[in-house]
Amino acid sequence: MVCASVCVGALCVPLSSSKASDRLPAEPEFSGTLTKRVNGKHYRAQVFAKGAWLRLEYTYAIRTERGFAAIEIIRPDVAEIWYVLPQRKELLVTPFTEDILPTRPELVGETERTVVGDDEIVGRAARLFDVRTERHGRLERFYEWVDAETGIVLKLVSQDRDWSFEYERVRMSPQPSMYFEEPPGYRKRLSTANQRRAE
Numbered sequence: 001m002v003c004a005s006v007c008v009g010a011l012c013v014p015l016s017s018s019k020a021s022d023r024l025p026a027e028p029e030f031s032g033t034l035t036k037r038v039n040g041k042h043y044r045a046q047v048f049a050k051g052a053w054l055r056l057e058y059t060y061a062i063r064t065e066r067g068f069a070a071i072e073i074i075r076p077d078v079a080e081i082w083y084v085l086p087q088r089k090e091l092l093v094t095p096f097t098e099d100i101l102p103t104r105p106e107l108v109g110e111t112e113r114t115v116v117g118d119d120e121i122v123g124r125a126a127r128l129f130d131v132r133t134e135r136h137g138r139l140e141r142f143y144e145w146v147d148a149e150t151g152i153v154l155k156l157v158s159q160d161r162d163w164s165f166e167y168e169r170v171r172m173s174p175q176p177s178m179y180f181e182e183p184p185g186y187r188k189r190l191s192t193a194n195q196r197r198a199e
Contacts, residue, residue: 109135
């Protein structure tokens with residue numbers, strides 16, 4: 001079972017009100033440094049994004065059922081998450097769930113969204129939202145900072161538990177497709193652990 005993972009807010013559309021615009025711009029490509037806090041523990045990763053694809057390169061490798069992995073590739077288009085295990089030349093494959101990667105500002109189970117106001121984060125203009133969700137009978141509230149120009153979720157903080165993530169730096173730039181592909185010579189191995197990830 002994977003012991004730690006970064007749940008990242010990702011690629012989305014600019015918001016001019018409490019609802020997303022119907023005009024969808026091309027999804028931005030960017031890189032950035034991301035930190036996540038879960039129950040007092042901090043995780044840090046360099047993130048590369050190309051559309052809905054993400055590559056996370058962890059500062060400290062995370063433990064998986066097959067050993068340690070420093071690279072995680074998230075591919076919603078094939079509903080898979082790959083952990084790169086270089087010592088074994090394997091990709092550990094786990095199923096993608098929306099719990100792990102909100103790909104738009106609208107969160108899973110969202111029931112209400114209120115504009116709090118304009119703000120600035122990591123040197124970028126952002127709009128701050130108060131978002132309410134309900135999932136499996138559990139209510140949760142979040143503060144969500146959405147980049148005013150690109151729609152990237154720059155920061156997401158739970159108001160009800162010790163969970164948050166935020167970018168420290170974001171650089172808008174094209175990302176090579178090879179970052180998000182299977183490394184040559186690697187074989188896929190399906191996870192045999194519980195199909196739910198920790199956190």
